[in-house]
Amino acid sequence: MCADTPDTTLPDYKQTLALPKTDFPMRAGLPKREPGWLDRWAKLEVYDRLREKEGRTPFILHDGPPYANGNLHIGHALNKVLKDFIVRSQQMMGRDARYVPGWDCHGLPIEWKIEQQYREKGKNKDDIDVVDFRQECRKFAEGWIDIQRGEFQRLGVTGNWADPYLTMNFHAERVIAEEFQKFLMNGTLYQGSKPVMWSPVEKTALAEAEVEYHDHKSHTIWVMFNVASAADFPNTGACMNTDLLSAKVVIWTTTPWTIPSNKAVAFNPAISYGLYEVTGTPDECWATVGDKYLLADNLAAEVLTKARLEDGQWTRLRDVSADELASLTLAHPLRGINGADGFWDYDVPMIDGDHVTDDAGTGFVHTAPSHGQDDYECFVARNWIDRMTHNVGEESEFLPHVPLFAGLQVFDRKGKEGKANTAVIDKLVEAGGLLARGRVTHSYPHSWRSKAPVIYRNTPQWFAAIDREVGDGQDTYGKTIRERALTSIDQLVKWTPQTGRNRLYSMIEARPDWVLSRQRAWGVPLTCFVKKGLLPTDPEFLLRDEAVNARINEAFETEGADAWYKPGAKARFLGNEYDPEEWEQVFDILDVWFDSGSTHAFVLRDRPDGAEDGIADLYLEGTDQHRGWFHSSMLQACGTKGRAPYRGVLTHGFTLDAKGNKMSKSLGNTVSPDDVTKQYGADILRLWVAQADYTADLRIGPEILKGTADGYRRMRNTLRYMLGAVAHFTEDQRVDAAEMPELERYILHRLAELDHVVREGYAAYDFQGVYQQLFNFCTLELSAFYFDIRKDALYCDGDTARRRAARTVMDLLFHRLTTWLAPILVFTMEEVWLERFPGDDSSIHLQDIPDTPKEWLDEPLSAKWQMVRRARRAVTAALEVQRTDKVIGASLEAAPVVHVREADLLTALKSVAFEDVCITSDIVLSGDPAPSEAFRLPEVDGVTVVFEKADGEKCQRCWKILPDVGTHSHPATCKRCNDALG
Missing domain, CATH: 1.10.730.20 (Isoleucyl-tRNA Synthetase; Domain 1)
Known part of the structure; x- marks a missing residue:
């Protein structure tokens, strides 16, 4: 009988094997x-029972609140699962890893949704009682919180789901107001009139964190400012060459609607400028022979080509110095236009500015301080704030006092382009102020929420001054919010990955003051009062009274922020000490980033499952939160705690489809x-x-x-x-x-x-x-x-x-x-x-x-077994060749001869039952030179294999082929199996 053919008269030894057993x-x-x-x-109650384990060091991952307004997307899942990895692993490594999930509940998206519901019913939001409206917003958020909670739990995310934090809870609203009042009391809060990002669709100011950039097709125009006059050189008293009196300074802009608000033209003394004269023109060209233009030398050819001039149709007359430019006064390009009643008949000064470059444009920058940050800073530096314009309203419409353009919008309520740009361009053509025009697709700011384009608009807003000394005595890490933030970033926070540090540092290093106010209804109001008849610069303009603050906070604790809007609220909060007729109640609401930035106070500080020092071990969000939650939390805490509210920050990327494309429902x-x-x-x-x-x-x-x-x-x-x-x-x-x-x-x-x-x-x-x-x-x-x-x-x-x-x-x-x-x-x-x-x-x-x-x-033992495993690879590879060639069916049919060149390896293999390691019935180890026909595996040098079949009969229990099979009391077994059978 062949050794491979089972003898049916033998016992069924399979029943004697200790095979794995599991259901x-x-x-x-x-x-x-x-x-x-x-x-x-x-x-x-697994989460609660883990909290009962005593003697553990807390680990607090503070949850960045998702927004309560829709089903979860895959980015939410990524974020919450990463958080769960951390909480569970820290707990299982011996920490008390607490996790309190939370939700951001205030803000524009929810308010916008309720407004849409009103519009569908033919109602106007402005006709609804503000408290009733806010209750609708609250109910909407509550519904989505319940839905999202179930979706997060379905992912297996552990946490205190029974008692999450909500920014709309009464205590949370009270603390947010308290945190705002700290800015009020420490001197960093002020009201200013400056250009801010403004959403015409949502009719509110936006913070940097609420703006994203998308491609947008804009008008682009090259506008000529006639030189009106020239003064003596500021430094030498020398007279300017009179040839500049007939010149035109050319600017380039992608926002024609800002030209009616122009107040200056900026140049950079470090740039090389020249005076260029037109010597010939083609048909249909706004330039005429003899025109003289002031342009940056690096950009002159490009500009004149845009004006449809051809090579040889202009000449450079001479250099123009910075002193000459500084001595010029220009005329507004709409000066003298019919129907304007002299509205633009004012002088336009030339000013120097480092923000001007010769990388693009003309080397001169049209400056409208009410509609640009750099423009505004130039005017602040010169103490020209009184020259600010207020020409554009909250729907991006020109206000009634602006001639020719009153009522025309930059963008309509749907975010589509209005008529303002084309109307301004047409009037510039009529006034002879346009040199060239075109269209350009470029990166343009859009509202993060509505996805509609935004504008820079000068409006009265409330700001937190980040470079003003904070009068709270918490100066360990700096005296200003910016100093404290930058010190925290470098000294107090561990960044994962480290690039997060660089990103946030550069943002905070360069950012302007924080715009705190929004012109909406659903949120925590700026709980402050201003004295009627006083200017914002007056020391008595803001009411700073701890007793007033305390009354507000007590009401918010029991009634929520709705208390601010109830009849009689002003008199109630001012108390008997102040005449309500002398004070104006502020009804702007706080930036929702202030809400979420304050969560460290009412979650980490106030909750029993928070952190003893009110500081989280970790904040974890996507990379977009360097401009969002990481950023606002840092600023807010540096203004109230004097330092960052976190010790660690971890950021993750975005989710893309399998091809690397951004996910989109439309796609x-x-x-x-x-x-x-x-x-x-x-x-x-x-x-x-x-x-x-x-x-x-x-x-x-x-x-x-x-x-x-x-x-x-x-x-x-x-x-x-x-x-x-x-x-x-x-x-x-x-x-x-x-x-x-x-x-x-x-x-x-x-x-x-x-x-x-x-x-x-x-x-x-x-x-x-x-x-x-x-x-x-x-x-x-x-x-x-x-x-x-x-x-x-x-x-x-x-x-x-x-x-x-x-x-x-x-x-x-x-x-x-x-x-x-x-x-x-x-x-x-x-x-x-x-x-x-x-x-x-x-x-x-x-x-x-x-x-x-x-x-x-045991490092020596590990080193030895690494060698054994390496040799094993050569043997198993050699046997695989024989199996592929159908010489054998299983490795137990083999008893190869293994030639080992290195003596140490040979000794190691002889000490470990190498035949069991290689799953063969036998193996011969030899230090002799290998024959030429031996199998060699290139990556295992010094080990060669000569195939031999095993000698003996097959044990019907373990299937090894051994010489002693059949010589024991149990038929057809080897000694090991015979002994096991007893």
């Missing part, structure tokens, strides 16, 4: 099973978290996050998710095998590490190494690194190496020391792998844990990562 399914069925685990954790390339959980389960979505480099933009799509699911199945199979191997393991079977075979001690060494890697990785928020290490360990070192080798001992040995050691290692692997992976695969690790430790009170998420003895580390 853990191969198919996960996550979409259906995950909700059950969520219910179980709620019933167990149909969005990925919904709900769709992913329904198809694959939340653990697959979480695994997608763990596998990605979140510091860059992340791609997601069907094929990417399919690959993630395939990797998950490989990991699941490893865990399933491990469960089967430790079935019925008991403590009396445990073996001390010192008594284990080398292979087991090598695996323990790897566990000790991985314990360090995992803890360091989690501490550094390197989830990709942690998961890659664990995945590779499970698939390459366990499934393909250790499990592969030891399944023979586990299945076929009797109660041997080797089998007990292997099972002990399996138990140690189980406790570490389940806890290491639990922060990432929250549902699957719960399933694995309950498979082994069922019970009403059992949960992996009540466990900590177990301590790993340092004694397990």
Whole structure:
């Protein structure tokens, strides 16, 4: 009978094998099973029970509040899952990791939605009582909070979901008002009239954080300012050459609507300028022969070409010095135009400014201080604030006092271009002030919320002065908000990645004062009063009274911010000390970024599950929050606490589709978290996050998710095998590490190494690194190496020391792998844990990562087994050739001769039962030179393999082919199996 043909008269030895036993399914069925685990954790009150663990150092990840106005998108899922990784891993490493989720509830998007509902019913918002309107906004936010809470929980995100923080809670509104009052009392609050980003669609000022840039097609015009007069040179008293009196200064702008508000033209003394004369013109050209233009030399040819002049139709007459330019006074290009009644018959000075360049344009900048930040700063520096214009209203319309253009809008209520630009251009043509015109597509500011274009507009607004000394005595990190912020960035905050530091530092270093006020209704009002009849610069303009503040705050605590809008509020808050007729109540609301920037006060400081010092260990949001929440929180806290409200900041990228495109509903390339959980389960979505480099933009799509699911199945199979191997393991079977075979001690060494890697990785928020290490360990070192080798001992040995050691290692692997992976695969690790430790009170998420003895580390042993594994690769590769050629069906049919060149390696291989390592029935190790026909694996130098078949009969129990098979009391068995059968 052939050795490979089983003898049907023999006993069925398969029944005697200790095969793995587990009910853990191969198919996960996550979409259906995950909700059950969520219910179980709620019933167990896992989050609350973790808070009961005593003696732990708190770790506070402060949640940046999402906005309560719609279903979650994949970016929300990325953010919350990353936060959950951190909270769970910190908890399992021994911290008291508290997580209070929160929501941003005030602001324009919700207010805009309620306005739309009114419009659909034919109602006007202005006809609705403001308190009733605010209640509608509150109800709208509450509805979405409940929806989003369920969606976040479905992702397996742990936290205090029963008691989240809301910026619209009464206590929160009270604290936001208190935080504002600190700016009022410490001298940094002021009312100013300056250009701010203004949304004509939403009719409110916007902060930098509320503006994003998109391509926009604008008019572009080259406008001529006639020289009206010239003074003596400021420095020498010398007279200017009279040839400039007939010249025209040319400016270029993409905002023709700002020309009616022009008050100066700026130049840069560092730029080379020249006087150019037109010597010839083609047809249809606004230039005429003899015209003289002042232009920057680097831009002159480009400008004159735009004016349709051809080469040879102009000449450069001479240099023009900075002194000459400074001596000029210009005429407004609309001076003298019919119907204007002299509105623009004022002088336009030439001023110097560092912001002027010769990279584009003409080298001269049209300056309208009411409609540009640089323009405004130039006028502030000269104390010319009284020259500001107020020509444009809240709907971007020219106000009634502006001749020719009154009522014309820059943008209409839908964000489309109005008639203002074309009307101004037409009048410039009529006045002979236009040299050239065109259209240009360029990056232009848009409202973050409405996506409509914005304008710079001069309006009275409330500001926090970031360069004024803060009168609060908290000067450890600086005397001004900017100084405190920059010092905090460099000295107090750890940035992940470090580039976040540079981005926020540069933003705060260059930013203007913070615009705090918005002209809306749904939010926390600026709880202050101003004295009627006084200018904002008057020291008595603002009412600063702690008793008044206290009355306001007490009312907000019990009634919310609606108290500010109720009848009699002014008299109520002013009390008997002040005459309400002498004071004006401010009804602007605070920038919502002030709301969220204040959360450190009512979450970290005031809650019992907050931070003792009111400072978070970590803020975590997307990279856009360098201009948003990270930024506003820094400014707000530096104005009230004197320092940053966080010790660490982590930023992640944006989510893109599989091709790297931005997701858009119109393109149909969005990925919904709900769709992913329904198809694959939340653990697959979480695994997608763990596998990605979140510091860059992340791609997601069907094929990417399919690959993630395939990797998950490989990991699941490893865990399933491990469960089967430790079935019925008991403590009396445990073996001390010192008594284990080398292979087991090598695996323990790897566990000790991985314990360090995992803890360091989690501490550094390197989830990709942690998961890659664990995945590779499970698939390459366990499934393909250790499990592969030891399944023979586990299945076929009797109660041997080797089998007990292997099972002990399996138990140690189980406790570490389940806890290491639990922060990432929250549902699957719960399933694995309950498979082994069922019970009403059992949960992996009540466990900590177990301590790993340092004694397990054994570098010499590891070095030896690295050599063994290297040699093994050569043997398995040689056997694979024979299997492919169908010389053998399984590696146990082989007994190869392995030639080893290095004596140290040969000694190591002879000491470890190398045939078991290679899963062959026998192996011969030789230091003799290898024959030429021996198999060689190029990457394993010095190890060659000569294939030989195993000698003997096949053991019908373990399938090894050995000479002694058939010579024992149990038929057709080898000695090991015979002894195991007893």
